[in-house]
Amino acid sequence: xxxxxxxxxxxxxxRYGYLVNKVAPFLKPHLPRIILNLVLAVPLGLLxxxxxxxxKPYMDCVINGKTWTVGxxxxxxxxxxxxxxxxxxxxxxxxxxxKYANNYLTDWTGNKISNSLKVKLFNKLTTLDPKFYxxxxxxxxxxxxxxxxxxxxxxxxxxxxTFIMTSFGxxxxxxxxxxxxxxxxxxxxxxxxxxxxxxxxIRKKVKKVSNATMVVGGDMTTTFNETxxxxxxxxxxxxxxxxxxxxxxxxKDQFNLTISLTKRVGWMSPIMHFxxxxxxxxxxxxxxxxxxxxxxxxxxxxxxxxxxLLLYKPVKNLGATLTNLxxxxxxxxxxxxxxxxxxxxxxxxxxxxMRTLNSGISFENVWFEYEENTPVLKNFSLNIAKxxxxxxxxxxxxxxxxxxxxxxxxxxxKSGAIxxxxxxxxxxxxxxxxxxxxxxxxDNFLFSGTIRENILMGKPDATEDxxxxxxxxxxxDDFLLTLENGLDTYVxxxxxxxxxxxxxxxxxxxxxxxNAPIVILDEATSALDNESEAIVxxxxxxxxxxxxxxxxxxRLTTIHNADRIAVINEGELVELGTHDQLMTIPDGNYxxxxxxxxxxxxVNV
Numbered sequence: 001x002x003x004x005x006x007x008x009x010x011x012x013x014x015r016y017g018y019l020v021n022k023v024a025p026f027l028k029p030h031l032p033r034i035i036l037n038l039v040l041a042v043p044l045g046l047l048x049x050x051x052x053x054x055x056k057p058y059m060d061c062v063i064n065g066k067t068w069t070v071g072x073x074x075x076x077x078x079x080x081x082x083x084x085x086x087x088x089x090x091x092x093x094x095x096x097x098x099k100y101a102n103n104y105l106t107d108w109t110g111n112k113i114s115n116s117l118k119v120k121l122f123n124k125l126t127t128l129d130p131k132f133y134x135x136x137x138x139x140x141x142x143x144x145x146x147x148x149x150x151x152x153x154x155x156x157x158x159x160x161x162t163f164i165m166t167s168f169g170x171x172x173x174x175x176x177x178x179x180x181x182x183x184x185x186x187x188x189x190x191x192x193x194x195x196x197x198x199x200x201x202i203r204k205k206v207k208k209v210s211n212a213t214m215v216v217g218g219d220m221t222t223t224f225n226e227t228x229x230x231x232x233x234x235x236x237x238x239x240x241x242x243x244x245x246x247x248x249x250x251x252k253d254q255f256n257l258t259i260s261l262t263k264r265v266g267w268m269s270p271i272m273h274f275x276x277x278x279x280x281x282x283x284x285x286x287x288x289x290x291x292x293x294x295x296x297x298x299x300x301x302x303x304x305x306x307x308x309l310l311l312y313k314p315v316k317n318l319g320a321t322l323t324n325l326x327x328x329x330x331x332x333x334x335x336x337x338x339x340x341x342x343x344x345x346x347x348x349x350x351x352x353x354m355r356t357l358n359s360g361i362s363f364e365n366v367w368f369e370y371e372e373n374t375p376v377l378k379n380f381s382l383n384i385a386k387x388x389x390x391x392x393x394x395x396x397x398x399x400x401x402x403x404x405x406x407x408x409x410x411x412x413x414k415s416g417a418i419x420x421x422x423x424x425x426x427x428x429x430x431x432x433x434x435x436x437x438x439x440x441x442x443d444n445f446l447f448s449g450t451i452r453e454n455i456l457m458g459k460p461d462a463t464e465d466x467x468x469x470x471x472x473x474x475x476x477d478d479f480l481l482t483l484e485n486g487l488d489t490y491v492x493x494x495x496x497x498x499x500x501x502x503x504x505x506x507x508x509x510x511x512x513x514x515n516a517p518i519v520i521l522d523e524a525t526s527a528l529d530n531e532s533e534a535i536v537x538x539x540x541x542x543x544x545x546x547x548x549x550x551x552x553x554x555r556l557t558t559i560h561n562a563d564r565i566a567v568i569n570e571g572e573l574v575e576l577g578t579h580d581q582l583m584t585i586p587d588g589n590y591x592x593x594x595x596x597x598x599x600x601x602x603v604n605v
Contacts, residue, residue, distance in 0.1 A: 003128075003132045003135055003136070003344070004136065005136050005140050005338075016329060022336045023113075023152075023153075026116050029116075030109045030113065033105050033109050037105035037109060040098055040101055040105070041164040041165040044165050045164065045165040045166065045168030045169035045172060046169065047091070048169050048173060049169070049310075052303050052310055053176045053303060054087070055302045056180065056297075056299040056300050057299065058084055059297075059298055059303070060298070060299030061080045062081050062084065063299075106157055106158050106161055110153065110155075110156075114150055114154045117149040117152070118150075121145050121149055121335070121339075124145075124339060124341065125141070128341065129410060129411070130410045130411065132341075134370075138225045139224075140221075140222070142221050142225075143221060144334060144335075148331045148334045149331075151327070151328065152331035152334075155324060156328050156332070159321060159324045162317065162321045162324075163321050166317045166318045166321055167314075169314035173308075173314070174189060176303060176307040177308065177311075180303050180307070181290065181295075181296055181300065183286070183290070184286060184290070184304055185304075187283055188283055188304075188308045188311070191276070192279060192308075192312070194275055209257055209260065209261045213257050213258075216250055216253045216254045217254070220251075223246055272312075272315075276312050279308070280305070283305065346430075347429055348426065351427060351430075352423075352429065353428070353429050354420065354423075354433050354435075354436050355432075356436065356517050357386055357420055357436065357518055358386065359422070360385045360386050360388075360421070361383070361407070361418070361548065362382070362384070362418070362422075363380050363381055363403070363416070364381055364417045364419065365379050365380070365416040365417075366381070366413050367414045367415045367416055368411065369414055370411075375571055376402050377399050377403065377406075378570075378571040380571065380572065381573065384548060384550075386517075387547070387548055388563045389548075390550055390563065390564050390566055391552075391553055391562035391564070391565045392552045392566050392568055393552075393565060393568070393590065394567055394569050394574075394589070395569060395593075398569050398571065400552045403550075404520045404522060404550050404552065406418055407425070407437060408434045408437045408439075409433065409434075420436075435514075435516065436516050436517055436518055437519075438458070438512075438520070438543075439511065446498070446503055446506060446507070448491070449490065450490055451476075451480070451486075451506055452487045454491065454506055455467060455470065455471075455509045455510050455513055456513070458511060458512070458514035466513060471509060473509075473539065474509035474512060474539040475505060476502075476506065479505070508539045511543055512543050516547075517547060518548050518550075519547045519550070520549075521551045522552045523552050523553060562579075565577065565579060
């Protein structure tokens, strides 16, 4: 399946049987409560019919003094006069208990299903490889993976419950209508049916607006995320007004969509009122005739009219419920489309564990492209011996970061092979492959939590002695002494409470405690000032001991420490050797790069 998420409705949004089968496993663990909840909706729906039905004996017997006979059972006026007030109290108690139980079960099951879906989808999200995150905006991902499950799962039980309650409410009230007068019932039901006919015409509009609203909602979330993550750029370039205008436009788009639906759907209510009023007028006109001719009692007529008036609410609710059910299925369609996403990079069935690196790494005629027919690496070949440090240099966009990102299989190559100890990395179990590689990036991501928790991500079962050792080797010890809570200091989202150099040293400690045989340093010091770089460089030197190291660097010191330097230009390996060897090549790429970028650093050093 394509990684690019669509901002519109899923192709399966109206395959109701398919969606029910898909959601069934999430409903199954809570089936007893769901069934009990839906069963309770039946008497709750019938209660309005009980109220309307009770008017007949009250009007005919209590008010007009007649006896009430049902089959062989007869009740006198005095008995009913006492029983009906107590019946009202009992009715209120039963209704209150049923409503409480029904609402509690609805919220409980709805939240449980929602949580199960969210956990399952989050698990799916964490299995997807970097390409997925490259091509989808954060706002769209958040909407599709979080908001849609919320809409779909929480509403499905509520909507089903309301549908059952409304349906049985209609059945109960129509039964009362028929009991009192089948002639009037036909008139009332036909006209009520005419009143709800317009509901069938809004299906496509609901679908269209639901899709468009999701798109705008995703864009708004993206704007929030970009404003948060890029706040310094926004401030530095005075982009506040631009962001405000973008968000204001999105708010207006959302408003226009909402009003668009209101304009097309809002007319249904007054039309239904008008049609129903005609029905009531016809019923009253014909009902008066039936009372005058003695075919119907005043109590029966009062019960009938009350039933007809009460019938308007469930009929109207049925239209709204069907609309909500459609919206729920639209969201369900989008949710289960996400479950069909499969990682592009997966283990082979016969994959083998990678234990360590014994001899070396080889790139053999590697071709790679992010977009089809736009190669980033072209016939790239390079051999690196175990324990060697190799620096990758070249012009920006030449393929340096791409080269190292292929080692842990963040992406898969188009052709050629990358081998560890002569074994294609595609043959290794992914987890074991990545366990043997440590990364230190230019802008290392720290998770919200303590410094200790971030370091232990490299090795969750590390001992206290191991932690103390890497703290010392990463030159974090002096810094930690200045903190009140030391290693248990909370660093905040993305490690925002730490300086760039401090974040880098925490990341280096995390990489050290992992103790992987392969280390990748992707411009790990390029964003630091000279003083911070000096400390971080010492930590990096400790990290690199007895490791096979790939270094992408813009700093001369890091390059000079490398055993060899690989010059990559436009996806091709153009030069390879030590600094001294490469400097002897007339008009060489490295020599030109050195004179342009590194010579000033050398003078400063």
